[in-house]
Amino acid sequence: MTQTAQKIYNRALFYLQRYSATEKHLATILNQQLQRKARKGEVIPPEAAQWVEATVQKCVTLGLVNDRTFAESRINTLRRQGRSASYIKQHLTLKGVSRDLVATLFEEPDAEDERAAALRFVERRRLGRDTSAEARQKDLAKLMRAGFDYRIAKEALDS
Numbered sequence: 001m002t003q004t005a006q007k008i009y010n011r012a013l014f015y016l017q018r019y020s021a022t023e024k025h026l027a028t029i030l031n032q033q034l035q036r037k038a039r040k041g042e043v044i045p046p047e048a049a050q051w052v053e054a055t056v057q058k059c060v061t062l063g064l065v066n067d068r069t070f071a072e073s074r075i076n077t078l079r080r081q082g083r084s085a086s087y088i089k090q091h092l093t094l095k096g097v098s099r100d101l102v103a104t105l106f107e108e109p110d111a112e113d114e115r116a117a118a119l120r121f122v123e124r125r126r127l128g129r130d131t132s133a134e135a136r137q138k139d140l141a142k143l144m145r146a147g148f149d150y151r152i153a154k155e156a157l158d159s
Contacts, residue, residue, distance in 0.1 A: 015029055016059065
């Protein structure tokens with residue numbers, strides 16, 4: 001069975017029904033599916049790459065894929081999970097959100113959001129329960145590895 005533009009579009013719709021995605025991430029998913037089909041011995045026409053690009057553009061035009069909405073949603077979700085701003089920036093970049101858009105969304109550094117995320121991280125990981133100096137250093141190191149500033153990490157452990 002050969003791949004057609006309509007099959008690629010249907011695969012994109014099926015994926016987007018279940019998950020939100022960026023333009024780049026959707027293109028990556030569709031290309032991976034094509035590669036999987038090719039490894040199984042199916043014939044993949046040379047114009048399949050153009051079909052993938054056309055499908056992604058069609059999804060953007062229809063409003064099914066919007067990088068800004070995706071990024072704002074992921075920021076809110078990751079903040080609630082207690083993730084730092086640096087972790088969120090890296091995550092969004094890996095998902096295919098442009099660096100310009102990430103920079104725009106993080107133009108105004110909000111120390112209060114970062115502090116709240118650090119407190120949530122401490123709560124979720126149950127840090128700060130052991131008051132020994134060694135345990136405190138380990139907890140501080142965990143916060144720092146998670147991308148929190150030293151001052152914010154220290155405040156989160158002290159509260």
